[in-house]
Amino acid sequence: MGTGRGGVTEIHRMSAADLAEAYRTRRLSPVEVIEATLARATLVQQALCPFRLLDEAGAREAASASEARWSRHDPLSPLDGVPLAIKDNHAARGMPKQSGSRTREPVAEPEDAPMIARLREAGCVIFARTTMPDLGWKGVNDSPLTGVTRNPWNPERTPGGSSGGAAVAVATGVCPIATGGDGGGSIRMPAGFTGVFGIKPTTGRIPGLYDSPAGDLVAPGPLSRTVADAALVLAWMARPDPRDPIASAVPAPHYPSVLAEGVKGLRVAVSPTLGFAPPVDGVRTAALEGAARALAAAGAAVTWEDPPLWNARPVFVTLWEAAYASAVMTTPAERLTLFDPGLLDVARRGLALSAVAERLAQAERTRFTHAMIAFHQRYDLLLCPTLPLGAFRAGHGVNTPDTVRWPEWYDWTPYTWPFNLTRQPCASVPWGLDGEGLPVGVQLIAAHFREDLVLRGSAVLEAAQPMAIPEDELWKK
Numbered sequence: 001m002g003t004g005r006g007g008v009t010e011i012h013r014m015s016a017a018d019l020a021e022a023y024r025t026r027r028l029s030p031v032e033v034i035e036a037t038l039a040r041a042t043l044v045q046q047a048l049c050p051f052r053l054l055d056e057a058g059a060r061e062a063a064s065a066s067e068a069r070w071s072r073h074d075p076l077s078p079l080d081g082v083p084l085a086i087k088d089n090h091a092a093r094g095m096p097k098q099s100g101s102r103t104r105e106p107v108a109e110p111e112d113a114p115m116i117a118r119l120r121e122a123g124c125v126i127f128a129r130t131t132m133p134d135l136g137w138k139g140v141n142d143s144p145l146t147g148v149t150r151n152p153w154n155p156e157r158t159p160g161g162s163s164g165g166a167a168v169a170v171a172t173g174v175c176p177i178a179t180g181g182d183g184g185g186s187i188r189m190p191a192g193f194t195g196v197f198g199i200k201p202t203t204g205r206i207p208g209l210y211d212s213p214a215g216d217l218v219a220p221g222p223l224s225r226t227v228a229d230a231a232l233v234l235a236w237m238a239r240p241d242p243r244d245p246i247a248s249a250v251p252a253p254h255y256p257s258v259l260a261e262g263v264k265g266l267r268v269a270v271s272p273t274l275g276f277a278p279p280v281d282g283v284r285t286a287a288l289e290g291a292a293r294a295l296a297a298a299g300a301a302v303t304w305e306d307p308p309l310w311n312a313r314p315v316f317v318t319l320w321e322a323a324y325a326s327a328v329m330t331t332p333a334e335r336l337t338l339f340d341p342g343l344l345d346v347a348r349r350g351l352a353l354s355a356v357a358e359r360l361a362q363a364e365r366t367r368f369t370h371a372m373i374a375f376h377q378r379y380d381l382l383l384c385p386t387l388p389l390g391a392f393r394a395g396h397g398v399n400t401p402d403t404v405r406w407p408e409w410y411d412w413t414p415y416t417w418p419f420n421l422t423r424q425p426c427a428s429v430p431w432g433l434d435g436e437g438l439p440v441g442v443q444l445i446a447a448h449f450r451e452d453l454v455l456r457g458s459a460v461l462e463a464a465q466p467m468a469i470p471e472d473e474l475w476k477k
Helices: 007-011 016-024 030-048 056-071 114-121 164-171 188-194 227-237 255-261 282-297 313-329 333-338 341-351 355-375 451-464
Strands: 051-054 083-087 125-130 177-182 197-200 219-224 267-270 301-304 381-385 426-433 439-446
Touching (some): 007 030, 016 227, 030 083, 030 125, 030 164, 051 164, 114 125, 114 177, 125 164, 164 188, 164 219, 177 197, 177 227, 188 197, 188 426, 197 227, 197 451, 219 227, 227 255, 255 451, 267 282, 282 301, 282 381, 282 426, 282 439, 282 451, 313 341, 313 355, 381 451, 426 451, 439 451
Parallel strands (some): 083 125, 083 177, 267 301, 267 381
Antiparallel strands (some): 051 125, 177 219, 197 219, 381 439, 426 439
């Protein structure tokens, strides 16, 4: 196969769909692409630290097998040969999974997690594990294991977490897609801070092993630079797996085919505060208004109305602290000092909770969920901010930019964790840059198992405000 026009520069701006077309027409081969990917990964790693490890040998072997399939005109899927980075808490056969923690031994995993197995069956070339905070406990991306991951729009700022390494890998063009996991906004926060697309599907849409400390608060999903790529990846990730006893029996639609349906006739509610959060600043208000106008121009019936929610922070905090107490309790005593001190503080508070407090929080979570189910009888989509602020300072031990205004990470992200409580599908869609040149995001939410509506709305917003990629000069050392 011939070399790609423009070489590495062209490759790092290509979507998964672009790569598939280049393979089909023999302009590029998966081997050429993985070599360019590994070279760029090394460059980005030196500046921004988004990777815990690079599996160069495994990636080259998978790329060679993919090249042979494309040469025979027999690819496994349109994702065959596409480079894929996976989050450090997603099991992949033969690769050690440490979940961003020094407490976990780097032992090779015996099998793939369900979604990783599906993506490997699609022919994706797994080349890296991405960084995350210790066991994913907070919304930024530093850990004692891997250090500080930085934002490509400004390396002094955080990319957010806990899927921050995945977001940086995608935003810098190392790969077009990466896996993430979202327990309180851990896909959507870094997507919002880095200007990529990130979707959290309904809990149970993607089969899983439910081995995160946060249990079913967490839903895995993809991060990508285009909505179309996310739709394609999500379609594969949502395929069934016999190891998950509770994944939805509702068949997933072919998500790529729904994107062109648009939003004509859909009912969209726009809420700047979700009914309980403080108002966002003028930049984010303007972004929300611009996104609302784009949906209306595409034929949606847009109404400014808050959902009937209340400040369920105590509910989320109780469940979160109990989760990390359990993680600490199941770790050998001699390894406890290896944890991030911030995680231990969360766990100590969790250990002081009673079982009754946790059960009451679960009951309030159910009431919160029912409120949103009723709301979506009247509205197909809810549009709100992703975050109330831009990316802030990165560093060891950083949890919040302002301990008075936002004491903990979940205080500066009041628009994300409510939909982990309710288990709904939602996505962060880029909507331009703020005055500091940092990405701004808006969020779309739909009723349970209506990822198709989220994707349709996201495609409309993407067309109205195309996603940008940070220029290398912003982050190169």
